Amino acid sequence: MSDRYFYSTAAKWSFVGFTVLVLSTWIASAGFEHVDMALFGYYIAAVICMIGMVVRLTLFFARPATSQVLKRSLKQMKAEKKRASKAVAATTVNNIVLQKFIWERGWYRWTQHMLIAWGCLGSFAITFGLTFQWMRFDLIDIETYQIVVFNIPTIKMAAHGLFAELVYNGLNITALMLLVGVLMALYRRINDQDVKVTQRFEFDILPLLMLLIVTVSGLLLTVSYVFFGGFIHHELALFHQLTVIIFLCYFPFGKLFHLPVRPMAASVPMNYREVEADETRVCAGCGTRYATDNQVEDVQAILQAQTIQLGLSDGTQLSDYCQPCRRSMRVKMQLNLMNGQLPTHPVDTNTGMSMPGFGRPKETKGEAKDETPVR
Amino acid sequence: MNKVMYLEFERCIGCRACQAACRECGDHEGLERNYVDYIDFSENRQTFPMICMQCKNPACAQVCPANAIQITPEGVVLSASEEKCIGCRNCTFACPFGIPKFDFEKNKMYKCDMCYDRSKHDIAPMCASVCPSDAIRFIDHDEMMQLRRQRVQMNMIEGKKPSQDDKWNYVPEFFGVYSD
Numbered sequence: 001m002s003d004r005y006f007y008s009t010a011a012k013w014s015f016v017g018f019t020v021l022v023l024s025t026w027i028a029s030a031g032f033e034h035v036d037m038a039l040f041g042y043y044i045a046a047v048i049c050m051i052g053m054v055v056r057l058t059l060f061f062a063r064p065a066t067s068q069v070l071k072r073s074l075k076q077m078k079a080e081k082k083r084a085s086k087a088v089a090a091t092t093v094n095n096i097v098l099q100k101f102i103w104e105r106g107w108y109r110w111t112q113h114m115l116i117a118w119g120c121l122g123s124f125a126i127t128f129g130l131t132f133q134w135m136r137f138d139l140i141d142i143e144t145y146q147i148v149v150f151n152i153p154t155i156k157m158a159a160h161g162l163f164a165e166l167v168y169n170g171l172n173i174t175a176l177m178l179l180v181g182v183l184m185a186l187y188r189r190i191n192d193q194d195v196k197v198t199q200r201f202e203f204d205i206l207p208l209l210m211l212l213i214v215t216v217s218g219l220l221l222t223v224s225y226v227f228f229g230g231f232i233h234h235e236l237a238l239f240h241q242l243t244v245i246i247f248l249c250y251f252p253f254g255k256l257f258h259l260p261v262r263p264m265a266a267s268v269p270m271n272y273r274e275v276e277a278d279e280t281r282v283c284a285g286c287g288t289r290y291a292t293d294n295q296v297e298d299v300q301a302i303l304q305a306q307t308i309q310l311g312l313s314d315g316t317q318l319s320d321y322c323q324p325c326r327r328s329m330r331v332k333m334q335l336n337l338m339n340g341q342l343p344t345h346p347v348d349t350n351t352g353m354s355m356p357g358f359g360r361p362k363e364t365k366g367e368a369k370d371e372t373p374v375r
Numbered sequence: 376m377n378k379v380m381y382l383e384f385e386r387c388i389g390c391r392a393c394q395a396a397c398r399e400c401g402d403h404e405g406l407e408r409n410y411v412d413y414i415d416f417s418e419n420r421q422t423f424p425m426i427c428m429q430c431k432n433p434a435c436a437q438v439c440p441a442n443a444i445q446i447t448p449e450g451v452v453l454s455a456s457e458e459k460c461i462g463c464r465n466c467t468f469a470c471p472f473g474i475p476k477f478d479f480e481k482n483k484m485y486k487c488d489m490c491y492d493r494s495k496h497d498i499a500p501m502c503a504s505v506c507p508s509d510a511i512r513f514i515d516h517d518e519m520m521q522l523r524r525q526r527v528q529m530n531m532i533e534g535k536k537p538s539q540d541d542k543w544n545y546v547p548e549f550f551g552v553y554s555d
């Protein structure tokens with residue numbers, strides 16, 4: 001579908017997303033026959049969440065750096081199908097499903113995050129599945145339920161069997177996971193001095209409080225139902241719905257937006273480096289291997305797209321040098337020890353106070369210099 | 376913040392006190408984020424300290440696909456956000472000065488943040504507070520300008536002598552997040 005029909009790319013994808021959602025409900029609920037009106041509030045909130053997500057992601061992929069990941073990934077997938085799919089699969093398992101890298105940051109952080117992430121994704125799967133009618137339970141006879149997925153009848157289960165109990169209690173289980181994870185995260189955020197260095201209440205604590213209030217109000221529903229014969233169940237249900245709606249509307253705009261961004265991590269080894277031996281790019285200064293050709297190419301393309309000029313007079317770019325060479329070049333520049341390669345353009349490093357290091361004015365032969373250092 | 380970081384590379388005696396101090400800073404998790412390197416080992420044993428310039432238009436942040444490098448209201452370019460960094464290492468290749476470091480185990484970039492918990496309260500970053508030879512200083516803007524003027528007057532410039540016109544290009548750089 002062309003962008004010409006819409007005000008913007010974001011508008012286009014929002015429209016596509018909305019249509020797909022409604023159509024999927026239409027199909028799954030046999031022409032809206034089974035739609036559960038009690039879940040209508042959740043439906044609207046989920047649609048808002050989806051549109052927010054789409055708008056944010058569209059803006060995100062409009063950044064040169066982010067779209068370069070997409071371009072490179074498509075290229076790699078075409079060029080080396082087998083190696084690429086293997087690398088993506090392995091990284092998805094290690095990095096997204098098991099999140100092994102967070103384990104390296106500490107068992108506490110790993111436990112806390114596994115509980116939050118999978119508790120949250122599990123709850124989403126159940127709630128959205130029921131709200132959009134992708135999944136429903138049909139009563140076949142007094143003793144048996146059947147799970148219907150996308151209007152296709154699947155397994156039958158005894159109404160009081162172990163499996164059935166697990167299914168009914170799915171949300172309670174994921175909510176308990178979330179509760180433990182969120183409490184662990186809050187404990188760490190309150191007691192760890194290190195995280196406080198850059199912590200902001202609105203960005204780091206607020207999402208945790210939102211998750212907490214959603215899970216607690218959800219669990220209270222079960223408590224009221226099971227232990228207190230449905231005491232203030234209706235009020236609680238309304239309150240829980242309200243908290244979920246607020247949470248879903250917030251989801252695309254705060255810290256939790258890392259959820260749709262993180263899958264990009266699965267492309268990194270495929271695109272650049274799986275093992276150290278993949279790095280074949282040699283430094284233009286000292287000849288050591290420091291990167292892959294793909295990555296230097298990508299970085300230079302992104303810098304160029306943003307008109308950040310880091311070229312030297314001999315035609316090389318600073319990214320053609322390894323990190324230690326770049327550091328010593330900066331020092332030699334200041335000490336007037338650089339021979340030959342001089343920067344072709346100032347680097348805007350400073351807060352507008354002077355033209356330091358690589359940032360000295362462009363050499364303009366014959367013309368008056370356009371920038372003079374502050375004295 | 377109304378102080379600036381001021382580096383005089385040739386004052387460095389290679390003691391690496393700044394690196395030891397950096398490891399102790401809040402949120403640095405026991406790893407140093409600054410460098411002490413040889414300028415040219417084949418020529419002599421002169422070392423230099425190196426820290427982040429806190430660029431105004433940081434190449435590192437511009438090439439980050441996850442937008443993980445945030446800039447504080449004061450202008451400090453922070454280390455990668457823990458939840459966003461996807462571990463691609465673009466930033467380490469784009470930084471003109473080779474600053475960001477990468478931890479392959481934890482799969483995240485970490486870089487000099489001017490000891491944000493200190494500098495946001497106008498306290499000198501760790502490296503500047505311990506450097507015994509004043510190679511790294513955290514000083515007033517005026518004091519820094521005075522020091523630079525002195526160097527030009529004394530023609531204290533190494534290497535090939537600059538001409539009268541471009542002397543100012545070779546005085547030490549200063550940086551940081553000065554706002555008055």
Ligand code: HEM
Pocket residue numbers: 095096097099102105109113116117118120121185186189204207208256258259262457458459
């Ligand atoms: C499955 C894909 C996901 C990945 C790969 C991922 C990755 C990460 C990473 C790397 C961190 C930083 C953790 C640390 O260094 O301690 C983080 C933090 C966090 N994530 Fe996720 N995340 C995912 C899904 C989710 C989901 C679905 C939620 C649910 C709401 C979530 C909520 C959080 C929260 C609240 C934090 C901050 C914890 C704190 O206070 O420190 N994440 N995530």
Ligand code: SF4
Pocket residue numbers: 435438439440441442443444455459460461462463464465466467483484
């Ligand atoms: S390594 Fe992390 S901070 Fe650096 S560019 Fe990649 S995602 Fe951004």
Ligand code: SF4
Pocket residue numbers: 349427428429430433434435436452469470471472473474475486
């Ligand atoms: S890491 Fe490099 S590019 Fe980023 S702010 Fe520091 S000096 Fe500038």
